[in-house]
Each structure stands twice: as structure tokens, then as C-alpha cells.
Amino acid sequence: MKKTWIWMLSVLLVTIAETPMHAQTNQEMDMMALADQPGYVPNASEEQLDAIYQRQPVFYRTTESPGTIVVSTSERFMYLVEGNSRAIRYGIGVGRDGFQWAGIHRITRKAEWPDWTPPPEMIERQPYLPRFMAGGPGNPLGARALYIGTTVYRIHGTNQPQTIGHAVSSGCFRLVNPDVIDLYGRVPIGTKVVVQHAPTL
Amino acid sequence: MTLKHFFAAFALVAFATTSVSAQTLKVVKEHGDLACGVSEGLPGFSEKDDKGQWSGLDVDLCRALAAAIFNDVTKVRYVPLSAENRFEALRSKAIDVLIRNSTWTLGRETEGVIWAAVNYYDGQGFMVRRALNIDSALELADKSVCTKSGTTTELNLADYFRNNHLTYKVMTFATGDETSTAYESGRCDSLTSDVSQLYAQRTKLAPPRDHIILPDIISKEPLGPVVRQDDFQWLNIVKWTQFAMVNAEELGINRNNVDEAMKSQKPDVQRLLGIEGNFGEQLGLTKDWAARILRLVGNYGETYERNVGTGSKLGIPRGLNQLWNRGGIQYAPPIR
Numbered sequence: 001m002k003k004t005w006i007w008m009l010s011v012l013l014v015t016i017a018e019t020p021m022h023a024q025t026n027q028e029m030d031m032m033a034l035a036d037q038p039g040y041v042p043n044a045s046e047e048q049l050d051a052i053y054q055r056q057p058v059f060y061r062t063t064e065s066p067g068t069i070v071v072s073t074s075e076r077f078m079y080l081v082e083g084n085s086r087a088i089r090y091g092i093g094v095g096r097d098g099f100q101w102a103g104i105h106r107i108t109r110k111a112e113w114p115d116w117t118p119p120p121e122m123i124e125r126q127p128y129l130p131r132f133m134a135g136g137p138g139n140p141l142g143a144r145a146l147y148i149g150t151t152v153y154r155i156h157g158t159n160q161p162q163t164i165g166h167a168v169s170s171g172c173f174r175l176v177n178p179d180v181i182d183l184y185g186r187v188p189i190g191t192k193v194v195v196q197h198a199p200t201l
Numbered sequence: 202m203t204l205k206h207f208f209a210a211f212a213l214v215a216f217a218t219t220s221v222s223a224q225t226l227k228v229v230k231e232h233g234d235l236a237c238g239v240s241e242g243l244p245g246f247s248e249k250d251d252k253g254q255w256s257g258l259d260v261d262l263c264r265a266l267a268a269a270i271f272n273d274v275t276k277v278r279y280v281p282l283s284a285e286n287r288f289e290a291l292r293s294k295a296i297d298v299l300i301r302n303s304t305w306t307l308g309r310e311t312e313g314v315i316w317a318a319v320n321y322y323d324g325q326g327f328m329v330r331r332a333l334n335i336d337s338a339l340e341l342a343d344k345s346v347c348t349k350s351g352t353t354t355e356l357n358l359a360d361y362f363r364n365n366h367l368t369y370k371v372m373t374f375a376t377g378d379e380t381s382t383a384y385e386s387g388r389c390d391s392l393t394s395d396v397s398q399l400y401a402q403r404t405k406l407a408p409p410r411d412h413i414i415l416p417d418i419i420s421k422e423p424l425g426p427v428v429r430q431d432d433f434q435w436l437n438i439v440k441w442t443q444f445a446m447v448n449a450e451e452l453g454i455n456r457n458n459v460d461e462a463m464k465s466q467k468p469d470v471q472r473l474l475g476i477e478g479n480f481g482e483q484l485g486l487t488k489d490w491a492a493r494i495l496r497l498v499g500n501y502g503e504t505y506e507r508n509v510g511t512g513s514k515l516g517i518p519r520g521l522n523q524l525w526n527r528g529g530i531q532y533a534p535p536i537r
Contacts, residue, residue: 048410049410050410050516051403051409051410051516052511052516054410054413056336056413056518057336057337057413057415057416058416058518058520059416059418059518059520059521059528059529060416060520060523060528061528061529061530062528072527075519076511079528086337086416087528088336089518165511196527198453199451199452199453200453201452201453201454201458201461201462201465201467201470
């Protein structure tokens with residue numbers, strides 16, 4: 001417990017020391033973003049996103065078939081392909097630097113108000129996290145979870161709506177609860193998930 | 202050399218000299234700044250703030266040209282122009298390039314000017330209340346639509362509904378403001394205009410998030426930079442400035458990583474930045490022309506997001522203006 005305190009304090013001090021040094025680019029803001037807040041219950045107005053990140057139909061050309069989920073990590077958007085050059089676009093929170101990935105998988109499991117068991121890697125990095133938390137409104141996984149292949153990653157809800165549009169997670173993709181409930185109702189198990197990479201130099 | 206070859210070579214030289222006779226680049230360099238024709242104030246595209254600073258997607262293209270030519274984005278003289286006098290200003294050489302949200306059409310290109318590229322694909326769309334719970338223009342059957350009277354917007358609307366065998370009720374108003382007010386007060390279910398305008402109008406509604414712009418585009422309004430027809434070198438410089446920015450986004454080169462990109466081993470990156478080959482000097486610029494643009498202005502995606510996208514008040518989704526391999530139609534020929 002004491003160790004955790006010292007760790008958190010040092011993070012805080014580093015944050016304070018660094019803040020005024022240079023202009024805050026998006027990336028830096030992301031790295032300074034909030035840690036998980038298990039137990040925090042957001043209200044409905046917090047879940048009202050800015051117009052940009054709200055769920056909306058958009059023009060979207062793709063060779064992927066209708067029903068496919070395409071995640072664009074660099075854009076912070078998730079597209080559910082509808083065909084005829086259209087998609088439903090959701091604003092998402094993505095993995096922070098070093099926790100971003102790409103690949104093609106399928107949805108293997110769906111769960112309502114999932115329990116949260118942070119994986120050992122996550123406990124090692126963030127020892128202050130609970131070992132287990134039952135599903136419910138204060139749970140960081142939010143209202144629904146869609147399991148991606150056999151990876152440790154999920155598409156899930158969140159109890160921190162303010163993190164949508166930022167790079168904060170350990171590699172999962174988070175949506176506000178009303179959006180993940182909407183997505184959950186539209187996609188069956190077996191849905192293809194394409195996670196796109198930003199180009200490398 | 203046979204006689205035939207001699208004449209062919211002669212013709213080529215004669216063609217080359219007449220085509221570059223205008224020498225806009227030389228004039229711009231001698232004058233020390235670029236005269237860029239812009240709008241009198243259009244949010245997201247070209248707008249002057251209270252300190253006299255210009256910004257916008259079109260303005261960033263003016264700045265990118267100044268970066269490529271002078272390595273200095275301040276060497277631009279902005280000339281605000283009305284819709285009526287913009288092409289005459291270009292033809293009479295009052296400006297070097299026109300970047301004023303101008304739609305590319307055949308009629309206009311028969312009158313001495315030519316489009317160099319498309320920096321924004323606009324088109325007519327629809328705004329509706331989110332509570333109406335529809336997500337396609339095809340669901341607007343029997344709904345009322347507000348629009349400005351006597352415009353192509355009104356004609357496109359009629360064509361779209363006729364082609365889809367839908368009935369609708371149109372309400373027309375004399376000005377854009379009146380049309381917007383009528384929609385806001387609930388006199389019609391939907392408002393139609395060019396999509397970029399709809400997003401600008403939405404920022405004034407309270408709250409904007411209660412309204413959505415449908416993804417359907419029912420007309421083509423390709424906007425881009427325009428030059429005179431007398432100078433191929435200048436046409437190429439303007440064209441490839443836009444293409445360099447689009448190619449840079451595709452390659453992942455931006456304002457923050459351009460120096461790191463100079464060390465890249467990828468041939469595409471090396472050619473764009475002038476590490477390999479010498480396309481810049483062949484254009485009449487310097488080897489590092491594209492690196493200058495990226496360092497001082499950024500790639501296409503960066504200028505899009507900052508002026509009209511997620512970094513702006515407008516928040517227009519990339520849509521048609523996303524890269525060709527990411528869901529849109531922005532496509533630049535390769536630099537090689």
C-alpha cells in the first residue's frame with residue numbers, strides 16, 4: 001500500500017513538473033490522461049459526447065463486407081460497415097502509446113455487464129487495481145463486452161465517458177455505454193474485426 | 202539526325218517555350234510573395250481573425266505553396282474575393298492562384314482557367330434532428346425540406362426525390378439565414394445545402410449534438426485550387442503541392458515526425474522528401490520542397506482535422522475526403 005502511494009505521488013510530481021514545459025499536444029494529453037476509476041458511476045449527461053464523437057451514419061467506402069467492424073486507432077473511430085458506401089461510426093478510446101496493435105480477428109464471446117478480472121500483465125503495471133470486480137455501473141468494462149478472438153483485448157463500455165477520443169487503454173477499445181449497447185445489439189458472435197495500423201516510416 | 206527528327210525536336214522546343222511563357226513562378230519569386238485569392242470569410246476554409254491572421258483549409262494550401270517556394274509561410278498576400286469577381290481576378294493576374302472553395306466545372310474551364318487538384322470534395326446533403334431517428338436520405342419520404350430558393354440546391358433536391366420515386370414537401374426561403382431559422386424553429390424536418398455549410402450551420406444550433414448530417418451526398422461539388430491556362434510549370438507546382446500533402450498522409454509523415462522521416466529507408470518516403478531523386482528541382486523548386494511543406498504546414502489529414510475536422514468547431518467527418526485506402530476518395534498519383 002505504501003509503495004503504491006509513493007508511486008502515485010511520483011507520477012503526480014512528474015506530471016506537475018512537465019506540464020508547463022511545453023505546449024500540450026494531443027499525444028502528451030493522452031499520456032497524462034486519467035487512470036482507471038473502478039467504482040465511479042457516470043451520469044447520463046457525461047455520456048453525451050461532443051457531436052464529433054457521437055454515434056452517427058457516415059460515408060465509408062470499403063471492400064470489407066457489411067457487418068464487419070473496422071477500428072481506426074489513429075482516428076479514434078470504430079466503423080460498423082453497412083454496405084452501399086455507408087457505415088455507422090462510433091467514437092472510441094484506444095490503447096495508449098505502446099499499447100496499440102493491429103490485426104484481423106472475430107468476435108468470440110459477448111457479455112452483458114461483464115465482470116472485470118484485470119489480466120496479470122495489467123496488475124503488474126498497475127498494482128493498485130482490484131483483482132476482481134463484479135459487473136455493474138461502476139465497472140470499467142461498462143455495460144457490454146465483445147471479446148476479440150483469443151486476445152486479451154475487448155470492445156467494451158466504460159465508466160469514464162471523458163476518455164472517448166483519447167489514447168488511454170491497455171489495448172482495448174472503449175465506447176460509452178449507450179453506444180456499446182447499440183453495437184452489441186447489431187453484431188453477432190463471429191463478426192469480423194479489422195484493427196487498422198497507422199503507417200510506419 | 203534525320204530531317205523528320207529535326208522537326209520533331211524543333212516542335213518540342215517551340216512547344217516547351219510557349220507553354221512556360223507566363224513564368225508565374227519567376228514573377229512570384231521576384232515579387233517576394235504569393236498572391237492567393239481567398240474568400241471574404243468562410244468558416245473552416247478561409248477566414249480572418251480579429252488579429253488579421255488568416256486560417257482554413259484553403260489558407261493552408263496557400264501557406265504550403267509559400268513553404269515550397271520561399272520556405273516561409275508568411276510570404277502570402279491574401280486577396281479576399283467575392284464569388285462574382287474571383288475568376289476575373291485570376292485571369293487579369295491580380296492573383297497568382299485562386300483557392301477559394303471554387304467548384305470545378307467544365308464551363309469554367311472553357312474560360313481560361315484550370316483546376317490543379319481537389320482539396321475538398323463537397324456535395325449537397327441533409328441535416329435532420331437526431332430525434333427523428335433516421336439515418337438515410339431515403340427515409341425522408343413525405344417529410345418537409347427547407348432550402349434556399351432559386352439555387353442549384355433546389356434543383357438537385359427535386360432530381361434526387363424524383364429519381365428515387367419519393368414524395369416530399371419543399372419550403373424555400375430567400376436567404377441562407379432565413380432557411381436556417383425556419384429549420385431551427387421546426388417549420389421543416391430537414392435542411393439541405395452543401396455539407397460543409399450544414400456543419401457550419403449546425404455549430405449555431407443549440408445544442409449542435411441534437412442534429413445530425415446524413416451521410417448521403419446528392420451532388421458533386423469538387424473544390425480546389427485554380428490557375429491560369431498559360432503556365433504548365435505553375436499548374437504542376439500547385440497540383441503537386443496538394444498531392445505531396447496527400448501522399449505524406451498516406452505514408453504517415455506529419456509535422457511532428459518529418460525529421461525522423463528524413464532517415465527512413467522506405468523509397469516512397471525518400472523520394473517525397475528529396476533524399477532520393479531530384480523531383481523538386483525539376484519542378485523549379487528545391488530538393489526539399491515537400492519536406493518544407495510538411496515541416497511548416499503538415500500533411501493533408503493534419504490540415505483537414507485542424508480546420509474542418511475533429512480539431513475544429515465544424516467537426517466534419519472525413520467522409521469523401523478520407524484517403525482512398527481508408528474509406529474516402531482522396532487519391533494522389535505517386536511521386537516517382
